[in-house]
Structure formats: C-alpha cells, structure tokens
Amino acid sequence: MKKITIILFYISALTAIQVMAQEFKEKYRPQFHFTPKANWMNDPNGMVFHNGTYHLFYQYYPHDKIWGPMHWGHATSKDMVSWKEQPIALYPDSLGYIFSGSAVVDKNNTAGFGKDALVAIFTHHDPVQEKQKTGKHESQSIAYSLDEGKTWTKYKGNPVVKNPGISDFRDPKVRWFEPQKKWIMTLATKDRITFYSSPDLKTWTRESDFGANEGGHGGVWECPDLFPIMHEGKETWVLIVNINPGGPNKGSAGQYFLGNFDGKTFTSNSKETKWLDFGADNYAAVTFSNTGSRNILMGWMSNWQYANQVPTDPWRSANTIARELGLKTVGKELYLTSVPVKELDALNAAGFSMKHVRVKDQLDLTEKAKNKTGLFRLDLSTENTADFSVLLANEAGNELIVGYDKAANQYYIDRSKSGKTDFEKGFGERHKAPRFATEEKISFTLIADVASVELFADNGLTVMTDIFFPESEMSKLYIKSASGIALDNLKYTVLKSAVK
Template identity: 75%
Template sequence: MKKISLLAALLLAYVANAQDVPEKYRPQFHFSPKAHWMNDPNGMLFHNGTYHLFYQYYPEAKIWGPMHWGHATSKDMVHWKEQPIALYPDNLGYIFSGSAVADVNNTSGFGKDGKTPLVAIFTHHNPVLEKQKTGRHEYQSIAYSLDDGVTWTKYSGNPVLPNPGITDFRDPKVRWYEPQKKWIMTLATKDRITFYSSPDLKSWSKESEFGADAGAHGGVWECPDLLPLTHEGKQVWLLIVNINPGGPNKGSAGQYFLGDFDGKTFTAYSKETKWLDWGADNYAAVTFSNTGNRSLLMGWMSNWQYANQVPTDPWRSANTISRELGLKTVGKELYLTSVPARELESIKGEGYSKKNLTVKAPVDLAPKGGNASGLFRLDLKTATAGDFELVLSNKTGNELLIGYDKASNQYYIDRSKSGKIDFEAGFGQKHTAPRLSKDGKIALTLVADVASVELFADGGLTVMTDIFFADTPLSDLTIKSAKGIQVEEVQYHVLKPSIE
C-alpha cells in the first residue's frame, strides 16, 4: 500500500508540475487559441474601447475543418482574451473569412434603442454545392450584434450577394465610403478583385474589377483590403491582396497596390508586384476597422505549405503583432511601410542601450543574466550599410540567423538550423528580401517570441516574418560581421508575456 501511495503521490506531483510549465512553442505575446485550429484573422474591429479579433476556427481538431468564427478581445491588441465562438456553420455552409463594421448610421436597420449594430460580412462556403461542382458554392452573408459583439444574429435574408458563377468568390472586406454615402465591398474573385457597393449592407451592386493583368498570379487571390492612407497631405488608396501560393519565398504571402479610388474604380499607380511581407509567415493580413486615422494590420502567422503540420499541441497557429501602416517615397517610387504598433510598448521590460559598438568577431547582445524566455525587442542602427548577422541560439545547437548581405543588397532570415524542421520539406530554408532604402545607414527592429521573429527594416520598408521551432528557447543573442561594422546604437528590451 505504501508503494502505491508513493507512486500516486509522485504522479500527482508530476501532473501539478506539468501544469505550471508553458506549452512548448506557445507564443507569449501573440494571440493563439487555447486549443485547436486557427487561420485567417476575420472581422477585426475597434468599438467602444475594445479591439475585436475574429478568426477562422475549427473547434474539433488542430487541422483545418468546417470553419467557424472564433473570437478574442483586447484593450490594446497585445493582451488578448479568448471569447466564445461567434459564428457557427449552418445550412448555408461553413463560415469563411470576412470583415465587420460598426454601422453607426444604422443603414442596415438592425440597430435598436439607439444601439449601434456591429455587422459581420462573411463568406458562406457550401460543401454540398461544392461537391456538385456548380461553381456557385461561395456567396456573401451578414450577421449583426447589438451587445458589442458578444452574440450574433444571422440575417434572415442571407445570402446578400449570390455567386454569379465564380469558383473562388470570397473574403469580403467592407468599409464606409463617405463621399458617396455607401458601403464598398472589396471581394476576392479568383484571379482579380471585384468591387461592390451597397447603401444598407443588404443589397449589393457591382462597381468594377481590378487585377487580372496586375501583380502576382502564382495562386488564387484571397483576403483583400482597401483603405485610404495619407502621404504628404494627399490621399492614397492601399489595396492589399493575399495570394496562395506564389509568395516571394514560396507559399502564402500578401502583395499590395497603391493608387486612387473614386468610389467605383481602383486605379493603381503601378501594376508591378510589391510585397507586404517578404517572410514566409504573414498571410491573410488585413486591417482593423473603425480605428480613426490609424491603419492597423494583423496577419495569420503561418503558411499553407505547412500550416497543418507544424509541431504545436493542442493548438495550431498564431497571429502577428499588430502593425501600423504608413507610406514612404524612395527615389520616385512610393512604398508601404509597416512598423510595430505602439501598444507593444506596454509589455516592455528591463533592458539596456549601448552606443558606438565596433563589431567583427561575435559580440554578445544578451542582457546580463541572460533571457531564458527568448522574448525581446531589439532596435539597432548601423553607421554604414555593411554586412552583419544576428545569431539567436541556444545550448542545444539551434541557430536562427537574421542579417544583411551587402553584395546582394538583401536582408535574410535563415531557419535551416533553427530546431525542428523535418515536418515539411521546404520549411528549413533561408528567406531573403531586398533592401529598398537608399540610406547609407541601416535601422532595424527585431521582435522575438518563443517561436517567431518579425523583422522591420529601414522604417518598415522591408518586413519579414518567420516562425521556427527550437528545441529550447533561443535565449542567446550575438552580432557578428565578417568585414566589420560600426553599430551606432543598439537597444534591447525584454518583452513580458501577455497571454491569459
């Protein structure tokens, strides 16, 4: 009996101790569901002081399945709280991607007792019709909430936009167009974008198409977004188009176009491809609605090449940090910029600042005492645009390399020795991105979590996002340069966990 009691006690102690250890690879300040599958962020909205994040969710397994809209809320886009599922599949189909708006003028008529209705606009994906191969299995529907997003009622007149016969007819991103007092829907329609308008979110009319002869076409167009930005006092319209496959480093990625929009037609300044993020792991990225003069973007931090195989349990996938968008002219060309939203400062912990470092042989940048979690933000400026390499590593021999190669004028992230890479043949690769800045100096910000890095170079002109799966946290950090480089300033701050 004593042996059985001892064994039971040891087992209880083991279980109790295991519960205190964070799950391996669990992001500590990026949103991830407690369990099961997640992909595209949906319906991102700011309302009454709260950020709402909905997302593609399958609550029965950690691989893709019949889609629901999961739901999380936050006051700062950093501390997220998972909420009950918002939308469930029904007889019209699965709940695919879409957007949400605050109908402040009650154009829909859903508002009651002075309450502003939140309206979700989403794609119904009908698996029965898909099997019949009619080409009409995706169509747009709406739902509304009168309690700030807690509960949702699907509109009895769904679908509000039937399918005209386009196989891929999905991912509506809706915004109010004030000059003409109407809603504009930006919809992914196979190999192009189709714009629709509506006075009430219920009845929709086709306005125009864009993109059949523009941008990258290595895969189907998905998850678009259309929004205005301001540059040097002028309004510039940004059109984001996610594409899978066909990204710059294989698989899923997001491209963008800059141009003019008159309520009917989007006219791009250039039809050439520009990439939102050059890394492998920022897909379906779209912006929050109702955020005033701020344009805040968040994406799904994975890639369809391996999303169903990544070695996480009991969940799969996380989102990027929120990023603030802007514009910058380089030479005669206008580019989108993307930098960490200022709310990330809320989890900044202890750190240091150093100036005028001469780097050739490896220089240790980890804080005294180390940072066992591997969670940090690094801001670095160099005196010249010369070769250098940041090495994130651990005692088990894993290394993640982030650097700049002057000969090719490229930034890179190399995860070929970053830990577990055998779950997919193409995962352990080196990813590259062009340096767009013409400045003679380099400035970059690196944001590192347990299983991801996000690189923002030259004021956000070049952005790279990559996930990785090290055997133990990458808590060691060094910088080296084969030819030598002068670092004007480096700032390092530990980032505190923010998950609940």
C-alpha cells in the same frame, strides 16, 4: 498517519508530473501573439474596434488541430497585446461553413439592425455544392450583434451577394465610403478583385473589377483590403491582396497596390509587384475597422505549405503582432511601411542600451541580456552598411540567423538549423528580402517570441515574419560581422509574457 502521508505525496507527485507534461506539451506557445487555447486557427476575420475593445474573429475549427468545417472564433483585447478568448461567434449552418470576412460598426443604422450594431460580412461556403462543382458554392452573407459581439443573429435574407458562377468568390472586406454615403465591399474573385456597393449592407451592386493583368498571379487571390492613407498632404488608397501560392519566398503571402479609388473603380499607380512581408509567415493580413486615422494590420502567422503539420499541441497557428501602416517615398516610388504598434511597449521589461559599438567578428550579448526566455526586442542602427547578422541560439545547438547581405543588398532570415524542420521539406530554408532604402544607415528592429521572429528594417520599408520550432528557449544572442560594422545605437529589451 503513514497512509495519509503516502497519499498526499502521491497527489503532489502526480500534480508535478501533470504540470511538467503541460509545459512540455505547450513549449511552442507564443507569449505575446494570439493563439487559441486549443485546435485549429487560420485567417483573422472581422477585426474591429468598438467602445474601447478590439475584436478579433478568426477562422476556427473547434474539434481538431487541422483544418475542418470553419467557424468564427472570437477574442477581445483592450490593447492588441493581451487577448482573451471568447465563445465561438458564428457556427456553420444550412448555407455552409463560415469562411473569411470583415465586421463594421453601423453607426448610422443603415441596415436597420440598430444604431452602432456590429455587422459581420462573411463568406458562406457550401461543401455540398462544392462537391457538385456548380461553381456557385461561395456567397456573401451578414450577421449582426447588439451586445458588443457577445451574441450574433444571422440575417434572414442571406446570402446578400449571390455567386454569379465564380468558383473562388470570397473574403468580403467592407468599409464605409463617406463621399458617396455608401458601403464598399472588396471581394476576392479568383484572379482579381471585384468591388460592390450598398446603401444598407443588404442590397449590393457590382461596381468594377481590378487586377486581372496586375500584380502576382502565382495562385488564387484571397483576403483583400481597401483603405486610404494620408501621405504628404495627399490621400493614397491601398489595396491589399493576399495570394496562395505565389509569395516571394514560396507559398502564402500578401501583395499590395497603391493608387486611387473613386467609389467605383480602383486605379493602381504601382509600377511593380509589391509585398507586405517577405517572410514565409504573414498571410491573410488585413486591417481593423473603425480605428480612425490609424491603419492597424494583423496577419495569420503561418503558411499553407505546412500549416497543418507544424509541431504544436493542442493548438495550431498564431497571429502576427499588430502593425501600424504608413507610406514612404523612395526616389520616385511609393511604398507601404509597417512597424509594431506602440501598445507593444507595455511588454517592455529589463534591458540595456549601448552607443557607438564596433562589431568585428562577434559580439556576445548573452550574459548582458540575462534572458532565459528568449523573448526580446532588439533595436539597432548602423553608421555604415556592411554584412552583419543577429544569431539566436540555445544549448541544443539550434540557430536562427537574421541579417543583411550587402553584396546582394538583401535582408534574410535563415531557419535551416533553427530546431525542428523535418515536418515539411521546404520549411528549413533561408528567406530573402530586398532593401528598398537608399540611405547608407540601416535601422533594424527584431522582435522575438518563443517560436517566431518579426523583422522591421528601415523603419518598416522591408518586413519579414518567420516562425520556427527550437528544442529549447533561444537564450543566447550574438551579433556577427566578418567585415566589421559600426553601430550608432543598440537597444535590447526583455519582453514580458502577455499570457494570463
């Protein structure tokens, strides 16, 4: 009997140690941002809504947690909040690795694969040709699925767009252009965008180029997107172009242009270079296909400056939360806005609201929040604009500061003391973003997960996304203002985990 008791105790102790080790190993695991269970992930690909399900494909290397030969990973969701990882969708083949791209629902069976077929359009990247420096190592190919994205068949006629001799020739984003009954491909071609058209997703004709002399050119143009938004009774076309490096706070970022598209040529009305997100960690951001009038964007929540070095295990990288896009006119300038999708409200748990709050020096919300996980949403609006900051902290002395600097008229995120920062020399810095709104009042929404914050200021006119790696949960919360600030409303919501 003693022998059995000892064995049972040993098994129980071993199980406890394994559980503790697993918790420690995954202490930076996001709780409501998609991450693969293990190994490397970067750009979101092929995002499409079909028959009640959101499909997220993504750049994936299943054999290590650093970048390697690219596959398309796959995850599905009913609400863009809780995701289920699926088997790998596309594997490298004789034509090369499977780089970024998009997916569409072929409702009219234009390609002949079947009505409502899911068709993926992606870049084949040939590493052999790349080594030979032919300048033709990237081309565009297609694959289709007739079973809701479970299995995929690559088109025998691949590639469908051959490379004319451009070394960076990738990331096709395809949409249907109803006025002319044709597909439009928006393709990143080194330092510009090239538009192609097709009646059937198989045969493509080059239409025009855009951007050689517009926008930011601090790095290679990548991962574009093109879509219309109705604003004040008028259709405005949005062209997103991700760029690496060259972002406003170093490294990877996304810029956008607003204008007109006639099925052949994009004409920009933008007078300045505009950025999707002024944080360091929203790259390769593109929208879901087939979502009707909603334009829903997600990005890769990392930066090529340190993506291979971030201290997570056994996975690397997450995606941003899904964001709904709109337009807002400020003075004579038009801007893209970005706010959390309403589906995120499903995570709301406990919380509290306060009205007409005066903050002088410091307001400690730690005890009132009663939140040990550090997962929360904070919404506040001000009666007057003045310097203020929101401070996240923990018992280890780590601090992450998100705030507004009135003299500079800038929002900022300071992660210099946020925890582990030594894996890359530029990680622990303060990032700044301009305030575009002209009204006196400020609206401010901050969403915090285990290892990230996302700021949506002035109803999404200014957006910032930053990741960070604290030694323990950021369970302390303060609002600070040396000069004093009056808050109209303050609403704090504890967020539940979406991990199952």
